[in-house]
Amino acid sequence: xxxxxxxxxxxxxxxxxxxxxxxxxxxxxxxxxxxxxxxxxxxxxxxxxxxxxxxxxxxxxxxxxxxxxxxxxxxxxxxxxxxxxxxxxxxxxxxxxxxxxxxxxxxxxxxxxxxxxxxxxxxxxxxxxxxxxxxxxxxxxxxxxxxxxxxxxxxxxxxxxxxxxxxxxxxxxxxxxxxxxxxxxxxxxxxxxxxxxxxxxxxxxxxxxxxxxxxxxxxxxxxxxxxxxxxxxxxxxxxxxxxxxxxxxxxxxxxxxxxxxxxxxxxxxxxxxxxxxxx
Amino acid sequence: xxxxxxxxxxxxxxxxxxxxxxxxxxxxxxxxxxxxxxxxxxxxxxxxxxxxxxxxxxxxxxxxxxxxxxxxxxxxxxxxxxxxxxxxxxxxxxxxxxxxxxxxxxxxxxxxxxxxxxxxxxxxxxxxxxxxxxxxxxxxxxxxxxxxxxxxxxxxxxxxxxxxxxxxxxxxxxxxxxxxxxxxxxxxxxxxxxxxxxxxxxxxxxxxxxxxxxxxxxxxxxxxxxxxxxxxxxxxxxxxxxxxxxxxxxxxxxxxxxxxxxxxxxxxxxxxxxxxxxxxxxxxxx
Numbered sequence: 001x002x003x004x005x006x007x008x009x010x011x012x013x014x015x016x017x018x019x020x021x022x023x024x025x026x027x028x029x030x031x032x033x034x035x036x037x038x039x040x041x042x043x044x045x046x047x048x049x050x051x052x053x054x055x056x057x058x059x060x061x062x063x064x065x066x067x068x069x070x071x072x073x074x075x076x077x078x079x080x081x082x083x084x085x086x087x088x089x090x091x092x093x094x095x096x097x098x099x100x101x102x103x104x105x106x107x108x109x110x111x112x113x114x115x116x117x118x119x120x121x122x123x124x125x126x127x128x129x130x131x132x133x134x135x136x137x138x139x140x141x142x143x144x145x146x147x148x149x150x151x152x153x154x155x156x157x158x159x160x161x162x163x164x165x166x167x168x169x170x171x172x173x174x175x176x177x178x179x180x181x182x183x184x185x186x187x188x189x190x191x192x193x194x195x196x197x198x199x200x201x202x203x204x205x206x207x208x209x210x211x212x213x214x215x216x217x218x219x220x221x222x223x224x225x226x227x228x229x230x231x232x233x234x235x236x237x238x239x240x241x242x243x244x245x246x247x248x249x250x251x252x253x254x255x256x257x258x259x260x261x262x263x264x265x266x267x268x269x270x271x272x273x274x275x276x277x278x279x
Numbered sequence: 280x281x282x283x284x285x286x287x288x289x290x291x292x293x294x295x296x297x298x299x300x301x302x303x304x305x306x307x308x309x310x311x312x313x314x315x316x317x318x319x320x321x322x323x324x325x326x327x328x329x330x331x332x333x334x335x336x337x338x339x340x341x342x343x344x345x346x347x348x349x350x351x352x353x354x355x356x357x358x359x360x361x362x363x364x365x366x367x368x369x370x371x372x373x374x375x376x377x378x379x380x381x382x383x384x385x386x387x388x389x390x391x392x393x394x395x396x397x398x399x400x401x402x403x404x405x406x407x408x409x410x411x412x413x414x415x416x417x418x419x420x421x422x423x424x425x426x427x428x429x430x431x432x433x434x435x436x437x438x439x440x441x442x443x444x445x446x447x448x449x450x451x452x453x454x455x456x457x458x459x460x461x462x463x464x465x466x467x468x469x470x471x472x473x474x475x476x477x478x479x480x481x482x483x484x485x486x487x488x489x490x491x492x493x494x495x496x497x498x499x500x501x502x503x504x505x506x507x508x509x510x511x512x513x514x515x516x517x518x519x520x521x522x523x524x525x526x527x528x529x530x531x532x533x534x535x536x537x538x539x540x541x542x543x544x545x546x547x548x549x550x551x552x553x554x555x556x557x558x559x560x561x562x563x564x565x
Contacts, residue, residue, distance in 0.1 A: 112458030
């Protein structure tokens, strides 16, 4: 009992954080607690001292102009940024209270808990639709065919793709349309049963109809997952997210409930960006 | 005024015609040797390629008939030995260059591989002669296979590296983001995606060393009979062609032509397989 509950301490600090709008935030459980996060690529600082909490079972949208560190930020949440050589991270990221950057944490385990969908849909070209969905489980050592089949159907249903592909599971994943490929990638990420889904501009390469389907899907998925999405599209952020963070040149300018950010932002820069005066 | 313009136009046409003619002749010069080689081999060798050639051992000097079955089988044995050395080392080396290693180490390794690719093949024979033949006091199939395998390594390293680098990064990221380990990502995603290209590189390397004679001169040495142990000298098709072609006997000359025809046809077939494998490669990335 000597050590205070880290969640309580985080919440207390969060309340004094000037960039957050704690008054409009409900006291929901938190999935991520990011504290004083800075990231360098070699000499270049991509992210500068970001402190931000991500609420469970909600959609948090990261907006901001190109090069502001949005993608770098969400890649820090599953340690994918480590693939870039000469990257350095400072600060802490807690996932359900556990430090992701503690020396005894295996990045592969982090990535199993925090799934990711990329800007460009990337189903594996050598695999069928079915193989694409279960490949994560299979390469993580799952051999039970019954379990794999169960996860296959469940993941495709969750990704709202089952009815379209259930008779074509043996066809190559790349034979699907762009929007279907992106939903296949979502199914693939869901199959390993993550706790969080990160989405890096998941709709930027899709037409409006495919985009609407993915947005609908995000709305459905947040009942079971915590979702963090990067988007260039302000209208999209407004439609799908519960919380919005506005980044500018590596800094967090404003963070709060989406309704507040879009109707009554506290910062001048946020207002200028949202109303299209720059960016 | 008008005629002057017409003159210019004609002159331009003449220049254009000249350039296309020169280019066409150059293209012919590229294709001609292959046609001539095939034509010559067919004229001189086709009559000696018969059932006996593929089933009989060479006859003693003076006795007509006989074949090169021992050399054909010997070449296949040597290629198998070379493959067991060249393929694993070459493919793993290429994957290392493409996937691991710092930029500086890689540029050094790449440079070394390129230099090795330019080393005259007889040098490899001399190296293996010094390392193996002298030490174990005898020519052997092992020594021949090693010499050919060493030639294959830098060839396969470079082709494997190139096709591994062609695999888009998005696939690596997708696998790693599922919590798949680095080496499983490389084996099951990267190498699987690049597999056609890797196999193509292996086949081209095999075709290249299949026709090598010089590295076998002081390693495999050649053998007029069956090879019963891989630690003994072994016959190889290019070696047999060499021995027969420089002999003074007409019958042996005919057999040398036949051997050359069989060898070239074999290599030609490997290249056709490669063409089929790489068909539509640009469309599907790798």
